[in-house]
Amino acid sequence: MAHFQSRHRQRRISAPGLLLADPALAISVRPQDVGFVPDLIAWNLSPERGGDGGNWNERNTKPSLAAWSVMEVYNVTQDKAWLAEMYPKLVAYHDWWLRNRDHNGNGVPEYGATRDKAHNTESGEMLFTVKKGNKEETQSGLNNYARVVEKGQYDSLEIPAQVAASWESGRDDAAVFGFIDKEQLDKYVR
Numbered sequence: 001m002a003h004f005q006s007r008h009r010q011r012r013i014s015a016p017g018l019l020l021a022d023p024a025l026a027i028s029v030r031p032q033d034v035g036f037v038p039d040l041i042a043w044n045l046s047p048e049r050g051g052d053g054g055n056w057n058e059r060n061t062k063p064s065l066a067a068w069s070v071m072e073v074y075n076v077t078q079d080k081a082w083l084a085e086m087y088p089k090l091v092a093y094h095d096w097w098l099r100n101r102d103h104n105g106n107g108v109p110e111y112g113a114t115r116d117k118a119h120n121t122e123s124g125e126m127l128f129t130v131k132k133g134n135k136e137e138t139q140s141g142l143n144n145y146a147r148v149v150e151k152g153q154y155d156s157l158e159i160p161a162q163v164a165a166s167w168e169s170g171r172d173d174a175a176v177f178g179f180i181d182k183e184q185l186d187k188y189v190r
Contacts, residue, residue: 036096036114037061061114066093113164120161129158 038061045051070086073079101109113119119127125140132154139148148154 036100037066037093066090111165113161116164118160119164126159126161128160130154131156131158 044053046053067090070083070090074083097109098107100114101111103110115124121127121140126142126145127138127140128145128148129136129138130148139145145157145159148157
């Protein structure tokens with residue numbers, strides 16, 4: 001769209017797309033995520049931002065295409081003032097990736113999940129749900145998780161942070177939602 005609706009594209013990129021890359025907007029709700037670009041910005045704000053939206057998603061992000069998008073629009077518009085406005089936000093997003101996703105310190109970001117009430121306790125411990133029969137129990141912490149796994153007395157474990165990381169990395173839902181059968185999955189896994 002940069003090539004035939006470049007001004008529209010500028011507004012779309014400038015508006016909510018780099019929301020948390022603006023420190024003033026990030027600090028009010030997610031100070032740990034200054035520079036972060038949310039996965040989904042919806043028309044109705046999240047409860048944390050004073051709305052009632054359940055589809056507003058500040059839990060996940062995607063690998064950055066923001067710099068590429070800005071460059072594509074700039075190549076068409078040659079709008080240096082807009083580029084100057086976007087540059088600090090792009091740097092903040094880049095810095096966020098290195099600060100929050102470079103887990104082994106090698107300068108190359110890996111996938112992960114943000115700290116969020118859907119993923120963690122107030123103190124930052126990982127949340128997970130243990131399912132056995134028709135019962136389920138939400139627990140927290142890596143030590144509890146290791147204990148549950150070691151005992152092996154569960155039908156399934158649900159780890160919201162793991163699900164978020166899979167979405168961030170380009171998760172394919174074909175198997176999750178039953179769009180492929182066991183034979184197809186077995187063939188794919190081989």
